[in-house]
Amino acid sequence: MEHEKLIVALREACAPMAIFVTGAGVPAPWGVAVGLADASINRPLTVDTPLRIASNTKMFVAATILRLWEQGKIDLDSSIAPVMTPALNALLESAGYRTELITVRQLMNHSAGIYDHGDDPRFIQAVLADPSHNWTREEQVRLSIQYSGPQSEPGSKFQYSDTGYILLGDIVERVTGRTLAAAVRRELRFDELGLESTWWELFERPPSHIKSRARQFFDGKRSTIDVYPTAL
Secondary structure, three states, X not given: OHHHHHXXXXXXXXOOEEEEEOOOOOOOOEXXXXXXXXXXXXXXXXXXXXXXXXXXXXXXXXXXXXXXXXXXXXXXXXXXXXXXXXXXXXXXXXXXXXXXXXXXXXXXXXXXXXXOHHHOHHHHHHHHHOOOOOXXXXXXXXXXXXXXXXXXXXXXXXXXXXXXXXXXXXXXXXXXXXXXXXXXXXXXXXOOOOOOOOOOOOOOOOOOOOOOOOXXXXXXXXXXXXXXXXXX
């Protein structure tokens, strides 16, 4: 009955949706999905349809940072300057960022004052102009400092920043000696937890059993199926 009520509610929303239900009081996890994964071929969305999780990736990166903190490999309140790739540190300093005062924790909670290149209209235009381009960290940091400089003193205010998480990805790789994809998979125990349909696009092969990805759109119009806007 709960399944049926939820399906009715989702259908009334008139949009493709999938919901996974688990937690206290739920005897076994379950999920429901409605709508189309690809309207061009009338392919239905199911609970097994893979989706790009976009900025939800930040939670995986943050959780990996916290795992490394638990292991004593990262000090959340230490400066990012010595743990970051020197070239990225030099770029930030050239734009007026005092990286010796910015901490790992501030990058994680979006209070480092770093300009968000990902939300700048010029970046979106650049991505759509060359949708197959795989953006490197250095390219994205360069765009951030070209677009603007420090937004606030480190730790003084919240300001969402994709660029800050680009830097965290770099820090994870330098601390672990692994690619970000491999580090996140290892530290968060993807394989042990049975996350058989979760992979890091561009850096890991899709699982052999996986279905085709849902067709997602930018601004409700432009398909992003073959667009690669960022790389943590």
